[in-house]
Amino acid sequence: MKGKRDGYISWDEYFMGVAKLSGMRSKDPHSQVGACIVSQDNKILSMGYNGFPMGCSDDEFPWAREGDELDTKYFYVTHSELNAILNYRGGSLEGAKLYVSLFPCNECAKAIIQAGIKTIVYECDKYADSPAVKASKRMLDAAGVRYYQYTHTGRKLELEV
Ligand SMILES: O=c1ccn([C@H]2C[C@H](O)[C@@H](COP(=O)(O)O)O2)c(=O)[nH]1
Numbered sequence: 001m002k003g004k005r006d007g008y009i010s011w012d013e014y015f016m017g018v019a020k021l022s023g024m025r026s027k028d029p030h031s032q033v034g035a036c037i038v039s040q041d042n043k044i045l046s047m048g049y050n051g052f053p054m055g056c057s058d059d060e061f062p063w064a065r066e067g068d069e070l071d072t073k074y075f076y077v078t079h080s081e082l083n084a085i086l087n088y089r090g091g092s093l094e095g096a097k098l099y100v101s102l103f104p105c106n107e108c109a110k111a112i113i114q115a116g117i118k119t120i121v122y123e124c125d126k127y128a129d130s131p132a133v134k135a136s137k138r139m140l141d142a143a144g145v146r147y148y149q150y151t152h153t154g155r156k157l158e159l160e161v
């Protein structure tokens with residue numbers, strides 16, 4: 001009898017792939033961020049991406065990064081990690097793992113810590129020098145939340161839909 005097939009994707013490839021697929025739903029023209037929350041026994045619990053809250057139209061609220069603060073996206077957009085936490089309808093996220101395409105900011109770090117998420121796997125840390133990410137790491141370190149960067153395997157996951 002033949003054994004199992006080779007070439008199947010790893011758990012990390014699977015969950016980061018799902019996080020990035022979720023990010024593809026984002027309407028943010030500059031940064032599309034996706035998140036996937038996973039239980040300790042590798043079950044997907046929730047997903048999210050950055051976007052405006054319900055009722056706040058993607059076509060009416062601003063996507064600008066600069067200009068009058070009230071006319072930029074920053075006051076309005078819900079971050080992918082927070083959306084993933086809020087989208088979860090099942091009870092506790094204690095001990096869960098978060099896969100996310102961008103290192104979480106300080107506001108997301110607060111929600112991650114308070115939700116009981118214990119591990120973060122992130123893809124990109126392009127805002128590492130910003131106060132928001134420095135504050136985030138300070139809180140995550142203090143709270144004992146482990147974080148590490150996803151190691152790219154070089155494999156391209158192609159989907160025809
Ligand atoms: O923890 C985070 C930090 C940021 N985001 C989202 C919020 C915005 O939509 C973009 C960042 O926009 P820039 O144009 O790169 O400043 O990323 C998030 O989801 N989670």
Ligand SMILES: [Zn+2]
Pocket residue numbers: 079080081104105106107108109
């Ligand atoms: Zn955030």
